[in-house]
Amino acid sequence: MVSLDPDKVMGPLQRLIATAQNGLEVMRLGGLDTGEVASPFDVVERKRMYKLRHYHPETEVGTLPPVLLVPPLMVSADVYDVTSDGAVGILHRAGLDPWVVDFGSPATEEGGWERDLADHIVAVSDAIDDIHRRTKRDVHIAGYSQGGMFTYQAAAFRKCENIASIMTFGSPVDAAANMPLGVPVEFATKGAEFLADHVFNRLSISDTMVKTGFQLLDPIKTVKSRIDFVRQLHDREALLPREQQRRFLSNEGWVPYSGPAIADLLKQFVVGNRMMSGGFVVRDQVISLADLTIPILSFVGEVDDIGQPAAVRGIRRAAPNAEVFEADIRAGHFGLVVGTKAATITWPAVADWVQWREDLGPRPELIYEMSYDEGASSPGSAGSKFAATATSVVEVTAGIGREIANIAQGAFRGTIGMSSEAARALPRLARLGQIQPHTQISFGSLLAEQGRRAPLGECFLFDDRVHTNAAVNTRIDNVVRGLISVGVRPSAQIGVLMETRPSALVTIAALSRLGAVAVLLPPGTDLPTAIELSGIDTLVTDPNNLKSAAATGIKVLVLGGGEHRGLDVEVETVIDLEQIDPGAVRIPAWYKPNPGLARELAFILVAGVGDRMELKPVTNHRWALSAFGTATSANLGRQDTVYCLAPLHHSSGLLVSVGGAVAGGSRIALGRGLDPDKFVEEIHRYGVTVVTYTWTMMREILAAESLAIGRDHPIRLFIGSGMPVGLWYETTERFKPARVLEFYASIEGDVVLANVSGIKAGCKGRPVPGTAHVELAAYDAVAGKFIEQDDGFVRRCETDEVGLLMSKAATDGAFAGGAAMRGVFDRGDAWIPTENLFRRDADGDYWLVDNKKTVVKTARGPVFTQPIIDLLDSIPEVDLAVAYGVEVGGRTLAVAAVTLHKGAELEADTVTSAIRELAPADRPDLVHVVDEIALSSTYRPSNRALAARGMPAPGPTTWAYEPHDGAYKELTAEVAAMLFPTESTG
Structure with a gap:
């Protein structure tokens, strides 16, 4: 007979009994009774959007620095009191006064499913007012994940009033950081647009979906933790320290997410990335994180799969006017605020930070100033990178999103050639092609x-x-x-x-x-x-x-x-x-x-002054052509805000700025005129991505001593027409990495040229797809007539030959308005002449050389003014340049005038070197420095007053061209009499 060892029998039996007892308790109560009691609190305010909790109400209000804790939408406000070592307890023991804003659940609150982001941001702002009214002290505000985003936004919304500092934990700011699988940003934004417009406008996310999505972020860890829990179910003492946290993550801590809030998050944060660029909308007010001027502390989880470090550190660039600090912790997203590391590192650091900002202690060693260098992104899966772009929404759906991303990877790589720009442009081009004379537009x-x-x-x-x-x-x-x-x-x-x-x-x-x-x-x-x-x-x-x-x-x-x-x-x-x-x-x-209808008159532009005033009619078709052409060339979309500096009465304002924005679905930002002092402020506040201009408009901005534009501005593009070459260089240098997109849009015909690449300064580019086909007709600029071939047809220009720009008219001439010429290049063709002379380079790009009315007609032939202006403008010392003709002694001289930048001097050798790029016959006879060049109401340099003065006076800043050595030399009275005799002296 075999004897049984009682220990070997009783040990497993006791484990089995303990497992059964503990398992039954879990089944009945949802978890083990830890005996822990939540920190005491009073609900001191009850409003439609929130309840304000004041923890440890036995503390006399106003005696300790108040700290307001803000939870994210999908997590219960109890996240700050999960265990006895939770945030509120630690902060209270450290001598602070903790408060928590509780948004409740949209499933149980009145109107909860209709809540949007603005409701929550305004609620945080109201809670700050509540606390300040009670304590008479500025409030330190802290938020976890999206709650941290709320603190940034609420502080900007109220211009930091009554706020002492901001603290955030894993709160992303830059939605464009770390896209998955090399997916372009705009590819992700298209998906976000679709979800916002067609899914979350009618669908909310339940707490079960939130919990499942969070668990799917790391399914292996989720399964492992459940297995470990079951394996240790017999050992109550081992489970109890982590039981509160387990119950919170397993069931109790999750809150539903209303559809409008998700849609708003997708549109403003993901599509527009407006936490970075500015222009975030709260109610009807525009805010920018550039308005933050108080100290900021951002906790960065080094292995955070949701608040990716690169996205979290975006606050450094988004808030250039604030002191921004960071604290790095080797923790994941949840571990930043709950768990051992949170209890031993995060919350003590928060307490030390507040004491430091209140001048009650030294600066904590863990905390250091955040640099502009984002550093390497944290390791992680493709799913974790995707999470960084969609932040809180991905906290709900990232696990599913990761699987979708993996499935789509092959298909995406196979269609990478179909860029987001093409996807956006094709419908616009198709619409342009569908416009007929009778189309209602x-x-x-x-x-x-x-x-x-x-x-x-x-x-x-x-x-x-x-x-x-x-x-x-x-x-x-x-x-x-x-x-x-x-x-x-x-x-x-x-x-x-x-x-x-x-x-x-x-x-x-x-x-x-x-x-x-x-x-x-x-x-x-x-x-x-x-x-x-x-x-x-x-x-x-x-x-x-x-x-x-x-x-x-x-x-x-x-x-x-x-x-x-x-x-x-x-x-x-x-x-x-x-x-x-x-x-x-x-x-x-x-x-x-x-x-x-497309063929009908829409607007009439009035241009010029005095006897040069003229009317420029614009049809609906012509307006639509510029509008959709601009939207296509500039790749305008819902993420863009177009800053309309160009006046509405100018073609750049009405056809390019407003037209392009409307056709592209972009926001239009209207300023109160050209104000350099407000320029930077409005650029950041509105989140301006595209600035429109006319002629020298940017010159006044760049010349302002108050211009303080950093490298983190949101501008990606300047669009307009007529920007001088020198100003082009200065603008792109000052606003790196923004480009200049120069347009030429003729009122005659359907010509729209665009320098899309922005590489060749001063170039007008190529025809915008969907606009009229163009040709250069050989043209005698002195006689003012076309140059014909032996067969009577007009000759097409060769490469770099100057000719009159022509646009091909519709077959029936319906859009031509009676201006079409027929039989120009071929029998039966129809072309509409513009007023401007161009050349086409070997790459197929078009360069404006003159208006046919302003060509200087000298004895040696036509001298075109724009090439002269472009070369003089490219001289660093030159501010503005114009060229014109002057009658002297019965002949016409080509004269150029320049103004200089403040304190600059111009030498004859510099002028010679710049002008030498032109053929001798195309060079101006005289170049002189003047005090002022008048500007029109649209900031176009005017030569009219200078031309009326006639021959420039001799002097050290007037130079005459000497053909024998191709150089410019000072014009003295003797040289003037010899080279340019008047009728009285000649």
Whole structure:
């Protein structure tokens, strides 16, 4: 008979009994009873969006530094009190006063499923006010994961008022950091756009989905922890220290996520990356992390799969005006705030940080200033990298997203040639190709499309406020009613004399929606001449231009100006549109919104001054061509904010800036004119990615001593027309890595050229796909006529030969407006001539050389002004340059004038070296330095005043060209008399 060892029998039996007892307790109660009691707290505020917890309420309020802890949306507020070594307990024992904002669950809170990001950001801001009111002290705010993002945003929203410092834990800022599998950023943003627009606008995420998504981030670890728990189920003492944390992660700690909040996160954080660029929208207010001016401490998890280090360290660049510090911890995302390392490293460091910022202790050794060098990204799977881009949403779905990414990897690599730019451009080009003369398309109709597609989408920004598509379209419709009430009808030509303001944008759109034609008059223009030339009998103006408009004697309609309009003109011909009640206006039967057809007139631009003033008609087709062409060439999308520096009355403003933004679905940022002091501030606050300009507009910005633009600006592109070469170089150098995208858009025909690469400064580029085919026709610039071949057809220009730019007209000539020439290059063809002379280089790029009216016609032949200007502009000492003709002694001289940068000097040898690139016959006869070159209202350098002065006076800064040695030398009185005799001396 075999004897049994009691220990060998009882040991397994006791383990079995203990396992059964503990397992039954887990099944009945959801976990083991640890005997731990949560830290005491009072709910001191109950509001629709949150409850404010004050922990350890026995502490006298206001005696200790207050710290507000903010949880992420998908995690319970109890995350800060999971164990006895939780955040609130440690901070209290360290002499701080902990408070927690509790958003609750959208499943149980009234209106919870409709909550968006702004609700939570404003709630944090309100909680700060609550604490400050009670404690009379500035508040230190701290947030975990998305809660940290809320602290950044709330602080920017309130301009850091009553906030002592910010602390975040694994909170990503740069959504573009560490894309998975080499996927381009825009490829990921397209997916985020789709999810925001078509999935999360009708779907929320349950707490079970949140928990599952988090566990799928590391399924192996999840399974292993469950196996370890079961294997140790008999050993209660071993399980108890980690039981609270296990229960929190397994079930109790997860909160549902409302669909609007997810959609908002995707649109603003992922698609727009607006935590980095600026322009984040909270309610109708635009904010930027550049507004943060208080100390920031960011805890970085070295093995964090959600808040990737590179994305978290984005705060250094996003908040250039703040002191930014970091603390690195060898922990994952959850381990930053819960667990052993959190208890022994994170929260003691938080306490030490607050004591330091309160001047109650030294700077902690763990904490150091964050540098701009992001360093190496943390190791991890493709899924972890994907998580860094989508932050909190990926906290819910990253596990699934990783599998999808793996499945899609092969397909993506096989189609990498189909770039996001192409995917975005193709529908636009297809739409351009579909436009026929009878197609209904206009400025007003495209704005209406945006309103139907995304009523809550952001249309434009002004004075730090956001105007949605719905609000803008409502305002347009109201103005239409006002215009109808005063007798404006379709096809009527109505003058618009307004500064670049929302009211101007709305006025132009309202006239378009009504089917009328806006005649755009630059403020400060010669109104009597413009009125006589255009034949208008009605002007829409703003309060700033009311006096000059009223002085014309024609009907004046006043719009805009805000609350303090100051209308002090009492004339019978002046009508205040703001006083008309839209609801009281009877809509006539003839009114049809947006009736404009492609072939019909949309706008009339008024350009030039005095006897050079001219009207430039723009059809709806021509406007659409520039709008979609700009959107395509600049790759404009919803992530872009286009800063409209170019005035609306200029073709760059209306056709390129506003047109491109509307066609691209981008936001429009309107500034109050050209203000260098506000430029940098608005660039960051609005998150401007594209700046539009005309001619020398950027010169005033760059010359401002107050310009303090760092390398972390959000600008990627400057788009416009006419930027001088020297200013081009200076702009791209100052705003690296932004590029200049120079456009040429003729009013005649359908020509749109774009220098998309931005490599050749001064070049106009190539035709934008979808626009008219162009050719250069051989042209005698002196005689002013085409050069024909023996067969009578016009000769096409060779490479680098100067010719007149021609655009191919539609077969039926429907868009030509009667301007088409037939039988130009071939029998039966139709071409529309422009007013400008170009050359085409060996690469196929087009260079503007002159307008056919401004060619200097010398005895030796035509001298083209633009090549001269470009070469002089490229001299570092030169600020502005112009070229023109002067009559001296019965002959015409080619003269160039330059102004210099402050303190610069120009030598004759420098001029000689620069001009030597031109053939001798193309060089100016004289070059001289002048004190000033006048600028037009659109910042175009004008040579008119200088040309009127005639021959430049001899002197040390006037140089004459000597053909025998190809050099420029000082023009003395003797040399002037010899080289350029007047009729009296010759």
